Amino acid sequence: MTATTLRIADLRLGFRTWAGMAEVLHGISLHIDKGERVALVGESGSGKSVTARIILGLLQQLRSARISGTLEFEGTDLDRLPDAERHRLRGTKMSMIFQDPTSSLNPVYRIGTQFHEVLKRAEPGITEAESRAKAVARLADVAIPDPERALESYSFQLSGGMNQRVMIAMALANEPSLLIADEPGTALDVTVQAQTLKLMRDLVEEHHTSVLFISHNLGVVREFADRVYVIYKGRIVEQATAEGLFADPRHPYTRALLSAVPRITGGGIPEIEDVSEDYFQPLVVHEGCGEPGEARP
Numbered sequence: 001m002t003a004t005t006l007r008i009a010d011l012r013l014g015f016r017t018w019a020g021m022a023e024v025l026h027g028i029s030l031h032i033d034k035g036e037r038v039a040l041v042g043e044s045g046s047g048k049s050v051t052a053r054i055i056l057g058l059l060q061q062l063r064s065a066r067i068s069g070t071l072e073f074e075g076t077d078l079d080r081l082p083d084a085e086r087h088r089l090r091g092t093k094m095s096m097i098f099q100d101p102t103s104s105l106n107p108v109y110r111i112g113t114q115f116h117e118v119l120k121r122a123e124p125g126i127t128e129a130e131s132r133a134k135a136v137a138r139l140a141d142v143a144i145p146d147p148e149r150a151l152e153s154y155s156f157q158l159s160g161g162m163n164q165r166v167m168i169a170m171a172l173a174n175e176p177s178l179l180i181a182d183e184p185g186t187a188l189d190v191t192v193q194a195q196t197l198k199l200m201r202d203l204v205e206e207h208h209t210s211v212l213f214i215s216h217n218l219g220v221v222r223e224f225a226d227r228v229y230v231i232y233k234g235r236i237v238e239q240a241t242a243e244g245l246f247a248d249p250r251h252p253y254t255r256a257l258l259s260a261v262p263r264i265t266g267g268g269i270p271e272i273e274d275v276s277e278d279y280f281q282p283l284v285v286h287e288g289c290g291e292p293g294e295a296r297p
């Protein structure tokens with residue numbers, strides 16, 4: 001039997017607003033097996049980032065958010081974990097990479113200091129010398145040419161591509177079981193983004209890290225993911241292997257999303273102007289891609 005790293009069942013989210021409840025997620029179910037790279041793909045505002053933030057336990061703190069559903073991480077119901085343990089998971093067994101490294105690297109601390117903080121989360125007693133040695137090895141893994149020098153640098157002294165690699169190195173430093181990658185590299189130019197993604201793929205493959213890959217770029221998803229969930233306005237509309245989805249997109253929304261991919265770059269932000277009633281058609285599950293425990297179609 002395959003081990004499941006993450007299982008989400010019937011996740012619902014609403015925000016209390018001055019105008020009443022704004023429902024954002026309408027019962028999302030998904031799972032990621034160990035070592036699997038799963039993409040959640042959909043246009044802007046469809047609910048990808050909020051899903052990631054709920055997995056990390058970040059949205060639960062927001063008083064205006066009303067969340068229900070089940071979240072299981074390596075067989076443990078996350079809602080039953082005491083806050084301190086849930087907090088400990090972040091940056092150790094679960095970590096996240098953001099699209100723009102400048103939003104997560106702190107400009108006022110040297111990279112070495114930030115690395116030390118990351119490593120301390122998993123190993124509170126780690127000395128500066130030990131963490132330095134580890135950080136050098138991790139930076140070498142992501143092909144940073146002079147790791148010692150990078151550790152002495154501030155993020156604004158490094159290029160965008162270097163910062164992205166530093167962020168990948170930090171996110172993987174504690175060997176998490178789950179990596180959430182939110183549009184990694186979108187802030188970079190296309191070639192650097194492709195290199196960064198390849199590097200990330202090689203590393204997660206090597207360590208059997210499970211990945212939730214969030215993107216609106218279908219070209220990138222095709223390169224990176226084993227399996228794909230297509231999300232539209234807070235609902236999963238199609239789930240398939242990456243190969244199956246591109247060979248045989250079945251849901252009207254997926255088809256619209258695919259045809260909106262700019263032809264030249266094979267990526268970019270699709271914009272689907274017309275909201276069609278067809279996009280609200282029921283979920284399409286490709287053969288063998290259902291949720292564990294649910295009846296297969």
Ligand SMILES: Nc1ncnc2c1ncn2[C@@H]1O[C@H](COP(=O)(O)OP(=O)(O)OP(=O)(O)O)[C@@H](O)[C@H]1O
Pocket residue numbers: 015022024042043044045046047048049050051216
């Ligand atoms: N704190 C909040 N309060 C109210 N509404 C919110 C809040 N955070 C997100 N939303 C709403 O939830 C919906 C989903 O947002 P989310 O950021 O998950 O979209 P996304 O699919 O990640 O889009 P993008 O690709 O642009 O990042 C949006 O309509 C957004 O306006």
